[in-house]
Amino acid sequence: MRLVPAPATPALFGVDATSAQLYWNAQPGGVTVETLAGHSATYDDAFGVAVVEGLAPGKDHAIVVRSGSGERVLNAHTLPALEGPPLYRFATMNDLHIGAQGFGATKRIRDPQMGSEAWLHCAQRGLETALAWGAQAIVLKGDIVHRAEEPEWEALEELVASADVPVYLLRGNHEAYAERPKATERWFPQLAEGSTAPVQVVDVPSLRLVLADTTVAGTHTGSVAAIADELLGAVDTPTPVMVLHHHHLGELPFPTHYPKGIHGRDVTRLLREVRKANPNVMFASGHTHRHRRRTRHGVTLAELGSPGDHPGTWCGYSVHSNGISQSAWRIDDPAAAQWSHRASRALLGAWAYWAPGRLEDRCFNVQWR
Numbered sequence: 001m002r003l004v005p006a007p008a009t010p011a012l013f014g015v016d017a018t019s020a021q022l023y024w025n026a027q028p029g030g031v032t033v034e035t036l037a038g039h040s041a042t043y044d045d046a047f048g049v050a051v052v053e054g055l056a057p058g059k060d061h062a063i064v065v066r067s068g069s070g071e072r073v074l075n076a077h078t079l080p081a082l083e084g085p086p087l088y089r090f091a092t093m094n095d096l097h098i099g100a101q102g103f104g105a106t107k108r109i110r111d112p113q114m115g116s117e118a119w120l121h122c123a124q125r126g127l128e129t130a131l132a133w134g135a136q137a138i139v140l141k142g143d144i145v146h147r148a149e150e151p152e153w154e155a156l157e158e159l160v161a162s163a164d165v166p167v168y169l170l171r172g173n174h175e176a177y178a179e180r181p182k183a184t185e186r187w188f189p190q191l192a193e194g195s196t197a198p199v200q201v202v203d204v205p206s207l208r209l210v211l212a213d214t215t216v217a218g219t220h221t222g223s224v225a226a227i228a229d230e231l232l233g234a235v236d237t238p239t240p241v242m243v244l245h246h247h248h249l250g251e252l253p254f255p256t257h258y259p260k261g262i263h264g265r266d267v268t269r270l271l272r273e274v275r276k277a278n279p280n281v282m283f284a285s286g287h288t289h290r291h292r293r294r295t296r297h298g299v300t301l302a303e304l305g306s307p308g309d310h311p312g313t314w315c316g317y318s319v320h321s322n323g324i325s326q327s328a329w330r331i332d333d334p335a336a337a338q339w340s341h342r343a344s345r346a347l348l349g350a351w352a353y354w355a356p357g358r359l360e361d362r363c364f365n366v367q368w369r
């Protein structure tokens, strides 16, 4: 049941410096997409996603979308170009929840065609698209499996094996609570690229990736207390740093929304110390299944949505000498687009507005100082 009406589509979803992504729902005859620069393409599916490429950076672009319900002109403002071509590209997904049976507060929202395969399908499609985009590494940052049962790990094994680039895995609460740490300890070393230490450093061109395990074994809770010293050591470098982790960070002593992340003085202390150690650090988390961007103590904090529910996203990062560019993209597959629309009914339809955030939460540049 949906009490809150879904946003009108076709609509713009994502941009980077040279492309824009739009999506549409329930357009029985499909859509035609045109730009003033002569781009024209027709899509037959009632639910779908399209990418318009070859746009000039940092400019407004009118995209005309025609469907059975009329004509809409979307304005896509591309991100400004960072310096030179990308020196490195990597992609992330979080909250894949492979093996989940349903979505929403009662878990009753299901895909009539894909059933429990919907989450795996979206993860596979997200991974394929990220690789085709040119990701040189993939980071899966927690809640990768849902119940951490054998078939879910086997599906993950196949997913990881399908990538021809390093795949780094981070634990989320779904790998950490109840009896799950045992299964995680058994599977992670087999599947994860590199070590599975609580703080892992991966140096790539012009950037240090710091993979931080914020889980607490046996619980859904997250914490930075146990890893703070190691984390501070890892960010203390002349190179810009991206810290990837599962639980989101909040400075208030209590959670302001569900699910509970990591809160309070530990977070404030950590961010202040991080800023002192290195002025060029960005954090990106999952867990909330929604897109959000904030700046605290000079540190950019991004939260990312899940590929498997609404809006159904993977995220690409382009590393440049003077900054990093984040763009979240919807899974570009008609079946995934239809499932994502169905999943947007969660919280009586409010999830359709809560989870995607604003365009500037999903797609932005961080310029290094």
Ligand SMILES: [Fe+2]
Binding pocket: 095, 097, 143, 287, 288, 289
């Ligand atoms: Fe999750």
Ligand SMILES: [Fe+2]
Binding pocket: 142, 143, 172, 173, 174, 246, 286, 287, 288
């Ligand atoms: Fe989580």
